[in-house]
Amino acid sequence: MRIKARLGALVVGASLWAASAAPGLAADSGAVSAQVTVAAPCITVSTTAIDFGAQSLSTIAVKDLTYANCGPVDEKIYGRATNASGNSASWTLDPAFVGGASCGSGSPINKYALNSYQNNNNSASGFTMLSTTDQLIETIAGGATGSRDRVVITMACAGSSGVGQTMSFTLTFTATY
Amino acid sequence: MRCIQLAVAVVLLVALEAAPVAASSGVSVDLGRVDITDALMPGQAYSLPTLGVRNPGTEPTSYVMVASAVQDASLRHPDAAWFVFEPSALTLGPGETAQVQMRLVLPRDAAPGAYQVLLGAQISSLATGASVGAAAAARTTFSIRPANAIDAFAASIGQLVSDLWPWSAIVPSVFALASAGWLIRRRFAIHLDVRKRSAR
Numbered sequence: 001m002r003i004k005a006r007l008g009a010l011v012v013g014a015s016l017w018a019a020s021a022a023p024g025l026a027a028d029s030g031a032v033s034a035q036v037t038v039a040a041p042c043i044t045v046s047t048t049a050i051d052f053g054a055q056s057l058s059t060i061a062v063k064d065l066t067y068a069n070c071g072p073v074d075e076k077i078y079g080r081a082t083n084a085s086g087n088s089a090s091w092t093l094d095p096a097f098v099g100g101a102s103c104g105s106g107s108p109i110n111k112y113a114l115n116s117y118q119n120n121n122n123s124a125s126g127f128t129m130l131s132t133t134d135q136l137i138e139t140i141a142g143g144a145t146g147s148r149d150r151v152v153i154t155m156a157c158a159g160s161s162g163v164g165q166t167m168s169f170t171l172t173f174t175a176t177y
Numbered sequence: 178m179r180c181i182q183l184a185v186a187v188v189l190l191v192a193l194e195a196a197p198v199a200a201s202s203g204v205s206v207d208l209g210r211v212d213i214t215d216a217l218m219p220g221q222a223y224s225l226p227t228l229g230v231r232n233p234g235t236e237p238t239s240y241v242m243v244a245s246a247v248q249d250a251s252l253r254h255p256d257a258a259w260f261v262f263e264p265s266a267l268t269l270g271p272g273e274t275a276q277v278q279m280r281l282v283l284p285r286d287a288a289p290g291a292y293q294v295l296l297g298a299q300i301s302s303l304a305t306g307a308s309v310g311a312a313a314a315a316r317t318t319f320s321i322r323p324a325n326a327i328d329a330f331a332a333s334i335g336q337l338v339s340d341l342w343p344w345s346a347i348v349p350s351v352f353a354l355a356s357a358g359w360l361i362r363r364r365f366a367i368h369l370d371v372r373k374r375s376a377r
Binding site for chain 1 (some may be wrong): 201202203204205206207208209210211212213215217220223224225226231233234245246247248254295297299300302305306307308309311312313314315316376
C-alpha cells in the first residue's frame, strides 16, 4: 500500500515537472552569448540580369558586371554561383572546367564555368573561378567600386545537352566583414 | 557671341541636372559578424540576434533570406535548413528597412565542431537566364559540443515536447490531476453531507 502511494506520488511529480517544463523546452533553449559586430555590409550591383545572348557550345562569352561598396568602411566581397538549368538540360558549375578551344573528343559534357574577372589583369589576383560555395573575391574600401568588372562564361563542350534552350543560373556577390 | 555661349552653358547645366540617375539595386544589413561564444547542443533551438535589412538602392527590391556556406577548410558548413528566418522573404522600397528574426534549430544528429556561415539578405530575381543576386550578410560562427547520453536524452525529450505542443502539456497535466485525485481519495476520507435546513 505504502509503495503504491509512493509510486503514485512519483508519477504525479513527474507529470507536474513535465507540464511545468514544457513551455521552456518548447520555446528556444535560452539566450545565446554572442559577440556581435554592429556594422553595415552594403553592396549595389550594376544590373540584376545579364544577357549573354545566343551562344554556341564550346565557346566563351564576356559581359560587363560591376559591384560597389555602398557602406563607409572596408568590406569583403564573396562570390558564388549555381548550376545552370534549362527545360530539359542541366550543367554543373565546375571551377576546374576548361572549355572553349580546349573542347574536343573526350572532353567532359554538361559542365560549365563562370569567372569573375578584372579586365586587363591576367595575374592570379585578377580573376576568380566561381563555385557553388562562397569564396573570397576581394576586399574593397568604403564607397569604392570593386575591381572585377567582367563576368566570363565558359560554355559547355559540344555534345552537351541544352541546345536551343535558355540556361538559367544565378551569380551572387555577397558583402560581409 | 558671349550670350550664346552662356545660353549653351545654361542649357547644358539644366540638361545635366535633369539627367536620370542610373537605377541601382542593392542590399545592406546591420550586423557584420556574429560570433556565438556558447557551445551549442544538438537537438536544441536558439534565437539569434535580429538582423536589420535595408534597401540602399533606388528601386523597390525583393529579397530572400539566405544561409550560405563559406569556403574554409578549417570550419564546417552548416546545413542551410538549420536556419529559420521570419520573414523569409521581403520587399523594400528605396531606403526602407525591415527587421528579420533568425533562429538556429540544430538537429539531434548535428556533428560536433566549429561552423561558419553567411546569414543575410539576397536580391531575388525571377528572371530566366543569368541573374545577379547581390547579398549582404553577417558572418556567423558557432560551435556544437558533443552530446553525452544524458544531454542527448534531455534534448530528445525537449524536442518531443516541442513537436507535440500543446498536447505534450495537456496530457501530462490531465494525468497529474487524475493521479492527484486518485491519491487523495486513497489517503483521505472525504465526506460531503448535504442536509436540508431545518425550518425555524
